[in-house]
Amino acid sequence: MIKQLIPEGFCLKCQGCCRFREQSSVWAPCLLDEEIQSLLDRKDIPPSTLSMERRLGLILDPEQEGFICPFFNTKDNNCKTYSFRPFECQLYPFLISFREEKVLLTVDLSCPYAKKNVNTKAFKEYTSYLTDFLNSPKQRKVFKENPQIIQAYAEVFDLMELQALDEAE
Numbered sequence: 090m091i092k093q094l095i096p097e098g099f100c101l102k103c104q105g106c107c108r109f110r111e112q113s114s115v116w117a118p119c120l121l122d123e124e125i126q127s128l129l130d131r132k133d134i135p136p137s138t139l140s141m142e143r144r145l146g147l148i149l150d151p152e153q154e155g156f157i158c159p160f161f162n163t164k165d166n167n168c169k170t171y172s173f174r175p176f177e178c179q180l181y182p183f184l185i186s187f188r189e190e191k192v193l194l195t196v197d198l199s200c201p202y203a204k205k206n207v208n209t210k211a212f213k214e215y216t217s218y219l220t221d222f223l224n225s226p227k228q229r230k231v232f233k234e235n236p237q238i239i240q241a242y243a244e245v246f247d248l249m250e251l252q253a254l255d256e257a258e
């Protein structure tokens with residue numbers, strides 16, 4: 090599990106994460122191959138929980154316009170699989186982005202906590218922790234085997250350039 094920056098109480102009061110405007114949203118969490126396999130192995134979830142694009146398959150929000158993650162509980166704002174949530178969910182609002190031949194650690198400033206704290210010492214320290222974690226040989230191996238996790242996310246704020254995947258260790 091990735092060490093978290095944002096206090097849990099802040100996330101539980103926010104109405105942002107895990108909800109999406111479109112069913113085919115590029116913000117729907119991408120899944121690692123091993124996460125796809127463990128979802129396929131589960132008997133308690135329908136196959137539609139996975140999309141063809143190796144993402145979580147979004148479903149209609151029962152309470153308002155738009156779509157939600159199939160693991161999201163709109164009643165209490167909780168993730169029903171929090172301890173086993175996908176890598177991309179653990180990372181958010183940070184995202185690994187690919188732009189102009191570079192792999193970048195970026196942040197989505199539509200997260201109110203990130204927007205408010207992006208210039209704080211704690212945020213910068215966390216960015217540094219995350220950069221080291223993502224550049225570790227173990228993590229780089231995961232990314233090489235799961236290139237779907239690195240997307241050309243638009244409208245994100247660049248924090249740090251990560252080691253290119255074809256760079257020698």
Ligand code: SF4
Pocket residue numbers: 106107118145158159160161162167168169170171174175178
């Ligand atoms: S798996 Fe959990 S944290 Fe990830 S989008 Fe779904 S509800 Fe949110």
